[in-house]
Amino acid sequence: MKEELFQQKIDKEQKIEPKDWMPQDYRKHLIRQISQHAHSEIIGMQPEGNWITRAPSLRAKMILLAKVQDEAGHGLYLYSACETLGISRQELVQQLHDGKAKYSSIFNYPTLSWADMGAVGWLVDGAAIVNQVSLQRTSYGPYARGMVKICKEESFHQRQGYEIMAEMAKGTKEQKEMAQDALNRFWWPSIMMFGPQDSNSPRTGNAMKWKIKRQTNDELRQSFIDKTVGQAEIIGLTIPDSELKWNEKTGHYDFGEMDWDEFWNVVNGNGPCNHQRLVHHQKAHTEGEWVREAAKAYAKKQELVTQ
């Protein structure tokens, strides 16, 4: 009965709010998805933070700093949304450290050259935007509101990345090669950010019925590819997929087969940077312990003073 009312609400496009009744599995699915999303924003600061001290100009450095700060903010919006489901931030961080909660595999690839800052902004943020625009219509109120805020801030991220790529592509021969190399390395991992194909994605069923997800992995991936091909052409770079071609009949681009062995290998912890990313987060968290202690001690002292 309760479950029927819940589904009716969803079918009528009404949002579910924290105090509303919801099936256990709906809550579980959301905690898993939102926490994974939050952790991705936070871990995603590392590959870009890697280049802040080596940005090629003051302009580039200020932009990158602002962008990395935005990612931290997005992580916090998402942790807040997740906490409304009855899990504490402490537990969420613990799950990340224990390897129980995942984050997007894309951040387990290294950022080897400045062009990678271009590729990450253009492709990784571009793919994230396609996903997040769709999630603005997700059925859980706090998650949907978080997505609206994030989408507003995110479009500068993609544009700054594309600007870097465009500039390098029209630079010296070496710069163009760097840009092409970054595209070569980030293309496939970016389109795999949308997850397994629908035929191989067991969780999609309920997530669509409950309108947690509004479009399937394959639909989102196709939409990203359709948007991106033209952008690559304009700046004279080649997407590393020989099977990529326009299909008159479907009105979409056909594309080649993704390497799912590599995908699962990275998901399961064997990507180039999995270990490094997690250890860095654990270290930062442990080493910040004294700051949290001091802040609490200070707050306690203030209370005593005012009493």
Place this chain on the structure above:
Amino acid sequence: MTENTIVWEVFIQSKNGLAHKHVGNVHASDKVMALENARELYTRRNEGSCIWVVKAEYIVSSESEDSEAFFDPSNDKIYRHPTFYTMPEGSKHI
């Protein structure tokens, strides 16, 4: 590990003359830190002219299960709406 810090709900007035609107929350151990965190998290792009932070534990909310009983009584008082009244034909500015 330190236990969780206090949660503060954040309200922002986007410009003078408008009401403060709830935008989300922050974690902070005291009120000054709560304000600073809210500034850093919610107003990086000129979104506000004033911020309120309120300890989340002090907010009292109605329960969604009770919402019918809680809000129903207003349905049968249609005389609270101006459209309830019949105005003489031809009357203006009322």
